[in-house]
Structures are given as structure tokens and as C-alpha cells.
Amino acid sequence: MRMAFIKTLIKLAQKDKRIYLLTGDVGFSVAEEFIEKFPERFFNCGLAEQNMVGIAAGLALSGKKPYVYTIVPFVILRCLEHIRNNIAYQNLDVKIVLTGAGFTYGHLGVTHYAIEDLGAMRSLPNFTILCPADPVETEKLTLKSYKTQNPTFMRLSKAGEKIIHNPDVKIEIGKPIVLNRGKDGVIISSGIFVRTGKEIVEKLKEKGYNFKLLSLPTLKPINEKALFKEIKEKKLIFSLEEHNLIGGLGSALSEILMKKNWKGKLKTIGIGDFYPRETGEADYLREKYIFQKEKLIKEILKSLKK
Amino acid sequence: MNYERISKEIRRKVIEIMYKSQTAHLSGCLSYVDVLVFLYFKILKIDPKKPFNENRDRFLLSKGHAVASLYAVLAKKGFFSGKILNSYCQNGGLPGHSTIGFVPGIEISTGSLGHGLSLGAGMALAGKRDKKKYRVFVLMSDGECEEGSTWEAGLFAAHHKLDNLVGVVDYNKLQAFGRIKNVLNLEPLAKKWKSFGWEVKEIDGHNFFQIEKAFSRIPFKKGKPSLVIAHTVKGKGVSFIEDRMEWHYKNLTKEQYELALKELE
Numbered sequence: 001m002r003m004a005f006i007k008t009l010i011k012l013a014q015k016d017k018r019i020y021l022l023t024g025d026v027g028f029s030v031a032e033e034f035i036e037k038f039p040e041r042f043f044n045c046g047l048a049e050q051n052m053v054g055i056a057a058g059l060a061l062s063g064k065k066p067y068v069y070t071i072v073p074f075v076i077l078r079c080l081e082h083i084r085n086n087i088a089y090q091n092l093d094v095k096i097v098l099t100g101a102g103f104t105y106g107h108l109g110v111t112h113y114a115i116e117d118l119g120a121m122r123s124l125p126n127f128t129i130l131c132p133a134d135p136v137e138t139e140k141l142t143l144k145s146y147k148t149q150n151p152t153f154m155r156l157s158k159a160g161e162k163i164i165h166n167p168d169v170k171i172e173i174g175k176p177i178v179l180n181r182g183k184d185g186v187i188i189s190s191g192i193f194v195r196t197g198k199e200i201v202e203k204l205k206e207k208g209y210n211f212k213l214l215s216l217p218t219l220k221p222i223n224e225k226a227l228f229k230e231i232k233e234k235k236l237i238f239s240l241e242e243h244n245l246i247g248g249l250g251s252a253l254s255e256i257l258m259k260k261n262w263k264g265k266l267k268t269i270g271i272g273d274f275y276p277r278e279t280g281e282a283d284y285l286r287e288k289y290i291f292q293k294e295k296l297i298k299e300i301l302k303s304l305k306k
Numbered sequence: 307m308n309y310e311r312i313s314k315e316i317r318r319k320v321i322e323i324m325y326k327s328q329t330a331h332l333s334g335c336l337s338y339v340d341v342l343v344f345l346y347f348k349i350l351k352i353d354p355k356k357p358f359n360e361n362r363d364r365f366l367l368s369k370g371h372a373v374a375s376l377y378a379v380l381a382k383k384g385f386f387s388g389k390i391l392n393s394y395c396q397n398g399g400l401p402g403h404s405t406i407g408f409v410p411g412i413e414i415s416t417g418s419l420g421h422g423l424s425l426g427a428g429m430a431l432a433g434k435r436d437k438k439k440y441r442v443f444v445l446m447s448d449g450e451c452e453e454g455s456t457w458e459a460g461l462f463a464a465h466h467k468l469d470n471l472v473g474v475v476d477y478n479k480l481q482a483f484g485r486i487k488n489v490l491n492l493e494p495l496a497k498k499w500k501s502f503g504w505e506v507k508e509i510d511g512h513n514f515f516q517i518e519k520a521f522s523r524i525p526f527k528k529g530k531p532s533l534v535i536a537h538t539v540k541g542k543g544v545s546f547i548e549d550r551m552e553w554h555y556k557n558l559t560k561e562q563y564e565l566a567l568k569e570l571e
Contacts, residue, residue, distance in 0.1 A: 051458035058428015
């Protein structure tokens with residue numbers, strides 16, 4: 001994902017001199033091409049993330065289009081008030097693109113996990129929040145968000161994510177993407193679990209059930225009409241996310257479905273309200289602390305029989 | 307130009323609007339008036355008729371709680387009508403912290419301390435990249451030199467040789483709940499900034515001769531950001547407010563209001 005982002009950004013920066021890239025002492029094996037092509041528009045701000053957020057705001061107030069790139073918690077959690085006062089409140093065109101969604105940095109431990117960031121950011125007015133599922137979504141959302149002047153937080157995993165979409169898939173900020181159609185229920189996800197959702201939907205098909213699969217890469221603002229159109233007829237929805245169940249996709253869906261007076265069963269699947277004790281590979285942690293695919297399939301089948 | 311006369315007028319105006327609104331932060335508003343007046347009436351290249359001119363000097367009030375003085379100066383300069391000052395801290399009126407979008411001339415929204423210098427450094431950086439001549443002035447409180455982010459910005463500005471950036475510390479020695487030296491000592495403050503790569507001048511922030519001398523040549527040194535440590539008295543100009551912690555919070559009674567105005571005649 002991060003390469004999809006940086007390659008797209010380089011293309012944009014070739015045409016748009018307002019684009020600046022700021023990092024907090026990260027970018028090894030990612031940012032080099034940008035640095036080589038635009039040395040005047042790259043700043044490694046060092047381990048001083050609060051200042052980096054302020055520098056981005058100052059650049060945006062001076063007509064630039066700054067991109068801040070580092071690891072999720074070091075900006076979102078460490079600098080939340082700086083983001084709030086200087087970017088959200090002043091409604092500045094700053095794009096914050098961060099890696100390490102959920103358990104991506106599995107071995108590095110809780111300090112590196114991004115499991116509360118969406119809850120924090122969803123409560124900031126003016127911000128657009130994007131959680132792409134694969135390099136295709138990353139590229140398209142980088143392009144779409146570039147065209148807006150909105151403060152934007154794009155939450156990436158890291159590298160090696162499987163491509164889910166066809167290159168010509170249509171993606172709009174705010175709207176869900178339909179990956180599979182089916183009448184028996186809906187699986188909806190943002191980020192890395194869209195991939196797993198796809199596998200689950202295929203397994204369910206083998207058992208004779210057809211589930212609709214939605215990727216919702218925008219967590220804010222969600223086009224509620226477009227989303228509800230896709231799910232209103234369904235009575236069973238499973239949401240999958242790599243975040244604390246408080247504040248992310250499941251919360252957003254609950255808010256919308258309650259408001260729309262939807263009658264059905266929504267099962268939100270994410271991380272419980274605790275700090276995982278173990279560290280390990282991301283997929284190990286996902287299985288241990290969020291869900292195991294086979295168990296979830298059984299649970300879905302059980303729900304269908306009820 | 308008679309800066310002392312203008313300063314007195316601004317202080318009177320600040321006292322008037324803060325008496326009307328019965329809101330806090332009076333003493334921190336009074337301490338930096340002289341520096342503010344000199345910057346606006348002598349140093350800053352600004353045109354009240356073109357407040358968004360790309361080439362304007364920028365003045366950022368990082369200690370946003372002291373915005374009443376800035377409003378008074380902006381009105382006096384003609385950025386907006388003096389009548390608007392009457393809405394200071396009234397419901398729906400001018401906010402009690404520096405806030406964009408209410409009157410022209412306010413460059414950034416502040417209120418939480420330790421943010422302004424980073425924004426100023428970002429603007430100065432953009433100016434350098436665009437080869438513009440504008441300068442960015444950031445007025446900070448002494449208290450906010452306790453914020454780590456201020457020093458992050460200090461490192462950044464020196465590292466990138468932002469000699470179009472001028473920091474001013476309103477060093478009145480009092481913070482919200484105690485004397486700086488007792489709460490979290492900043493000394494030796496000038497040495498700290500120097501060691502961070504800034505060119506530093508220390509002045510009596512109420513002495514126009516010294517203020518003029520300090521700001522007469524910017525940058526102080528080519529290739530370095532400039533810093534003025536203005537030694538000031540919190541509450542300057544009104545004897546019973548000067549150097550007393552409680553006036554960070556207190557509101558004037560009618561008698562105090564009249565007495566304060568008399569002292570500033």
C-alpha cells in the first residue's frame with residue numbers, strides 16, 4: 001500500500017509544485033524516489049512529530065499541499081491536539097498518510113499498534129478518514145483525496161497486501177464498493193479484512209449461501225444514502241475491522257443503522273477494549289485477538305439457521 | 307511617531323473591552339503591548355486594505371489568550387472598525403483567543419500553548435521556497451517555552467536556517483499559577499535559545515529605544531532565526547495589576563476600572 005501511495009504521490013508532485021512531503025524520520029526504502037526527484041519539497045522533520053504537524057499547517061496556510069507520512073500512533077495519538085487545533089479546526093488542506101493500521105507492526109508491540117486512532121479521528125470535525133484495503137484502493141483514494149481541499153487521514157497497512165480490485169474499479173470517497181452480490185447477508189469491512197471477507201464469502205458460497213461483500217474505505221464522511229441502499233434489505237450484517245470496537249467501522253455502522261431504523265442483526269467484529277499482551281506476526285495477532293476465519297464462518301452459518 | 311501614546315491608548319482600550327466583558331487574561335494582554343505596537347506601527351510590512359496579500363509580513367499570536375491587545379492594535383491600524391471591539395467576548399462576538407475568520411489580520415487560531423512557533427516555521431519555510439521576502443513574527447509567552455513542541459520548532463527553524471522567522475518571548479516571569487522560576491524554571495533562557503541555533507537579543511520590553519534597536523535589522527544574523535527575549539512586567543501600566551498572579555484571572559470592578567484608566571491618562 002505504501003508504495004502505491006508514494007508512486008501516486010510522485011506522479012502528482014511532478015505536476016503540482018504545491019505538494020510537500022514531511023516525514024517523522026521514517027521513509028527508508030519508500031521515500032527515496034520522491035526525495036531524489038523533489039529534494040526541495042521533502043523534509044525529514046526528525047523525531048518531532050508535534051512540530052511536523054505544525055509545519056504542515058504553516059505550509060498549508062501558505063498555499064502548499066503538504067503530506068505528512070509516518071506511523072499511525074506517533075502522529076494520531078501523540079499529536080492529537082496539534083491535529084485538532086492546527087489542521088481540523090482551521091480546516092487546512094493537509095493530508096496525513098500513515099502506516100501501521102491495526103496490528104501491522106505485530107512484533108513491535110502495542111506502542112506501534114494503531115487500534116484507537118479511528119475513534120480519536122472520527123470525532124474531529126472536517127476530517128476525511130480513508131482506510132484502503134489494497135494497493136488499488138490506495139492509489140485511487142490518493143488521487144481522489146488530492147482533488148479535495150479537505151484535511152484527510154489515510155490509514156495504510158504497510159506492504160505486501162494482496163490486490164483485491166480490478167484496476168478499473170470505481171471508487172468514490174464516502175461510498176461503499178460492492179465486491180460480491182448476495183441475498184443472505186452482508187459482510188462489510190474497511191482495510192485489510194476486505195481480503196478476509198472475500199475468502200469468507202467464497203467459503204459461504206460453497207455452503208450454499210450468497211453474501212454481499214462491501215468494502216467501505218471511507219470512514220468519514222460516509223455517504224449514508226449510498227451505503228444504506230446496499231444493506232437496507234438485508235437482515236444480517238457482519239462488520240470486520242482491525243481497530244478497537246469502540247470508535248471505528250462497527251461504531252459508525254451502528255450509528256447509521258440506528259438512525260435509519262434498520263431492523264436486523266449487526267455483529268461487529270474487531271478488537272476488544274484491552275491492550276493485547278502478546279506480540280507476534282500481524283496475522284497471528286489478528287487471529288488471536290480479532291477472529292479466526294473458520295470460527296467466524298461457523299458463527300455466520302449458525303446465525304443463518306436461527 | 308509617538309509609540310508611548312499609542313501604547314497607552316491600546317492599554318486603555320484593552321481595559322475597556324475587558325472590563326465590559328468581565329473576562330480573564332488582562333495582565334498577559336498588558337505585558338506585550340509595547341512590543342506589539344512597535345511591530346505594527348514600525349516594523350511589519352502590512353496593508354490593512356490587503357490583509358491577505360501574499361507578500362505581507364505575518365504576525366502570529368501564539369499566546370492566543372492575550373488577543374484583546376492584538377484586536378485593539380488591528381482596529382487602530384484600520385483592519386476593521388473599532389466598533390467591533392465592543393463585541394469582545396460577548397456572545398457570538400470576537401473570541402477570547404486568536405481565532406481565524408472573525409476579523410482580518412488574525413493569521414492563525416491559537417489558544418493551546420506551544421503551537422504558534424511550528425506554524426510560523428512552516429510559513430517561513432514556504433516563504434523561503436517561494437523566494438518571497440516576507441517575514442514571520444511569532445509572539446510567545448514565557449510559559450509556553452515550557453512546552454516541548456516549542457523546542458521542536460526551535461530545532462527545526464535553526465536547522466532549516468529560517469532567518470525570515472522572528473520569535474518574541476514575552477518574558478513577564480509569571481505564569482498562570484505561579485512564578486516561572488518556581489513552577490518550571492526556564493533560566494538560562496537566552497542561552498537555551500542560543501544553543502538551539504537562534505540569534506538572541508534581550509531587551510526591556512517596555513523601552514521603545516531598546517525595542518527599536520532590537521528590531522532595526524532582521525535577521526539578526528544571516529542564516530539564523532532571530533529571537534527577542536522581551537523582559538516585561540505582567541499587567542504593565544496599571545500599578546495594582548502589575549506583577550500580580552491573580553490578574554491572570556481577575557476582572558476589574560467599576561472602581562478598579564476607573565482607577566486603571568486614570569493611571570493610563
